[in-house]
Amino acid sequence: MTLNQRSHNRAHLIAPVLLILSGCTAAPPAETPLSEAALAVVTDDAGAPKDQLARQIDDLFTMEGLGETRAVVVMANGKLAAERYGPGYDKDTRFISWSMAKTVTGVLIGMLIADGKLSLDAPAPVPLWQRPGDPRAEITLRHLLQMRSGLRHTEAGDPPYESSEVRMLFLDGRDDMARWASEQPLEAEPGQMFEYSSNTSVILADIAARALTASDDPDARRQAVADYLQVRLFGPLGMASMVPEFDASGTMIGGSLMHASARDWAKFGEFLRLKGRAPSGEQLVPQRWVEAMVTPSPASARYGFQTWLNRPIPGAQPGEHPLFPDRAPKSLFSLIGHMGQYVLVSPEQRVTLVRLGHSDSAQRPPMLQQAADVLDLYPVR
Numbered sequence: 001m002t003l004n005q006r007s008h009n010r011a012h013l014i015a016p017v018l019l020i021l022s023g024c025t026a027a028p029p030a031e032t033p034l035s036e037a038a039l040a041v042v043t044d045d046a047g048a049p050k051d052q053l054a055r056q057i058d059d060l061f062t063m064e065g066l067g068e069t070r071a072v073v074v075m076a077n078g079k080l081a082a083e084r085y086g087p088g089y090d091k092d093t094r095f096i097s098w099s100m101a102k103t104v105t106g107v108l109i110g111m112l113i114a115d116g117k118l119s120l121d122a123p124a125p126v127p128l129w130q131r132p133g134d135p136r137a138e139i140t141l142r143h144l145l146q147m148r149s150g151l152r153h154t155e156a157g158d159p160p161y162e163s164s165e166v167r168m169l170f171l172d173g174r175d176d177m178a179r180w181a182s183e184q185p186l187e188a189e190p191g192q193m194f195e196y197s198s199n200t201s202v203i204l205a206d207i208a209a210r211a212l213t214a215s216d217d218p219d220a221r222r223q224a225v226a227d228y229l230q231v232r233l234f235g236p237l238g239m240a241s242m243v244p245e246f247d248a249s250g251t252m253i254g255g256s257l258m259h260a261s262a263r264d265w266a267k268f269g270e271f272l273r274l275k276g277r278a279p280s281g282e283q284l285v286p287q288r289w290v291e292a293m294v295t296p297s298p299a300s301a302r303y304g305f306q307t308w309l310n311r312p313i314p315g316a317q318p319g320e321h322p323l324f325p326d327r328a329p330k331s332l333f334s335l336i337g338h339m340g341q342y343v344l345v346s347p348e349q350r351v352t353l354v355r356l357g358h359s360d361s362a363q364r365p366p367m368l369q370q371a372a373d374v375l376d377l378y379p380v381r
Contacts, residue, residue, distance in 0.1 A: 034058060041084040047076035047350075048377035056374045057084055060355065066367040067340055067359025071095060071262035075270055075352040076378060078279075083263070086357070094241055094259040095356045098337030101244070102201045103293075104233075104268070105254035106145060106306030108208050108225075110289035111232055113141075117211040120145075125207060128182045139190045141207070144200050145305040146297035150188040153181065153197035165198045169256070176249040178206030194300035198255030201306065205254030221250030236278040237271055239264040256338070262354050269335070269343040269352035294333045308334045327372035329380055340364055344371060349378040 034051070038058045042050045053074070060069045061084065070089045074081040083091070097104075112118045120141050123129070129136040136151070143149045153164045164184070167173055173180025181199035188195075205225070213224040226244065234242045241264045245257035260268075271278065272293070276285040293305040301311040302322065310332035312325040322336055328346060335343040340359035345352050353374055359367045 031055070038084075041072075042082045043080055045076070045079040046074075046081040047079070048081070053082055053374070053377055056370070056377065057082055060367070060370050060374070061086060063370060065363060066370060067357055067363035069355060069357040069367075071354065071356040073262045073266040073352075073354040074374065075266050077350045078270065081351075085262075091261060091263055092241070094243060094261060095265070095341070096337075097258040097260070097265075097335075098256050098339065098341050099198065100265070100335035100337040100341050100343060101253070101258040102198070102255055102306040103272075103335045103343075104229075104244075104258060105201050105204050105208070105252070106293055107233065107272075107285055107289075108229065108254070109141065109145065109204055110285045110293070110305075111228075112208055112211050114286050114289065118207065124203075125210065126182050126203065128179070135186055136190075141204075143190050144204055144207075146194070146299065147196050147200055147303060147306075148191050148194050148297060148299040149197075149200055149203075150186045150190040150193060151181075151195075151197070151200070152184045152187040153195060153199040165256075168199050168202065169253070175247065176251070177202045177247045177253065178249070178251045182206075192299065194297060194303065196303075201255030202251060202253060204306075205252040208254075209251060218246075218248060218250030222246045222252075225252050233284060236280065236282055236284055237264075237267050238279070239267055262356055265335075265343050265356070266352055266354045269345045269354065272333075273345045273347050273350070273352055294331070304333070308336050310334070324368055324372045327369070328375050332375075340367060342368075342371065344375070346375060346378070348380045349375060350381060351375060351378045 034054055039054045041057060042054045046053050057072050060066065060072055068086065070086045072084050109118065113120055118141060122140060123137050124139050124141050124144055129139065139149045168177050168180050181203050209221040209225050212228055213220055215221065239260060241261040243259045245253045247253060272290055275287040275290045276283055278284055293307045294309060295304050296309055296311055297303050302309050302313055308322050310323040310325050310328055311330050313321055323334055329348040331348050332344065332346040334345065340357050342355045343352065353371060355371055
């Protein structure tokens with residue numbers, strides 16, 4: 001083999017190695033520049049780098065695999081930091097709560113307890129349970145608020161029509177939801193087992209109606225609850241868009257059906273972040289009640305009073321937790337609704353993040369990681 005041949009072979013072998021090495025040191029591809037519209041969603045009082053916040057919010061709307069984001073509102077240090085909507089939605093759109101309504105119901109119960117109309121640890125005042133020998137008489141308001149009543153309520157069923165929630169909302173329980181939910185037998189001793197249940201929240205809403213009026217007339221029950229919420233909660237918070245739904249018996253569907261704008265959901269999150277205070281400084285519900293709402297239940301570290309908590313679950317598998325305890329302070333808590341409705345409240349970061357849209361079970365974990373990326377821009381104080 002000649003010298004020239006040896007040199008040619010050596011060059012032939014070295015070239016691929018150099019190509020590989022050059023790839024290892026190449027700069028990452030540049031991000032696509034954000035449009036002026038994407039940058040404009042962030043305010044001058046964002047409390048975080050404007051371009052970075054705009055980028056992370058843009059990813060919530062455009063990144064594949066996260067589902068459809070329809071609205072994002074970020075409040076930081078009590079000020080609007082960012083607001084963006086998907087096509088067909090805007091600041092006046094009323095978005096359905098799904099299970100975010102449960103946290104509103106939890107606040108309603110707290111107000112009635114503060115008014116002396118209900119008692120947290122007394123037997124829950126459900127007429128069906130007051131008959132002699134009925135073991136359900138041991139269920140307290142605390143048990144109901146923490147989803148540990150022991151009632152046979154199965155939130156998800158297979159097939160779906162076997163779900164207690166579906167049967168209550170759409171089938172045999174739809175005309176008097178609270179009665180249907182209250183009629184279910186115990187499957188565990190009250191207080192012993194956590195079982196998430198929309199039926200339980202409707203029972204709480206019925207208890208609230210009975211505390212506000214002695215009338216069984218559906219219109220009277222509906223009006224009593226709607227007026228109380230408007231005067232004591234929605235009005236002082238400026239939540240002008242809030243519309244709760246009621247069933248045919250006049251019971252508020254307090255587990256799943258309220259409607260409000262993204263801005264108003266953010267106002268409610270901020271109210272909780274401020275431990276029950278309105279922007280005016282008025283204490284609408286006792287501070288200790290909000291503190292109780294975000295205290296873990298004895299039966300589930302991730303749940304308080306009708307509110308999800310960012311507390312670790314020992315032995316939990318990736319994606320099993322409804323939030324992200326590895327990415328945000330354990331003091332973070334959230335309203336969570338079906339198919340990806342979230343009001344994420346992080347008191348230590350002084351931030352409330354609203355994300356509303358449509359994400360299936362596979363899309364929600366990565367979508368939540370992207371929401372965590374937004375929160376990561378804010379320091380823990």
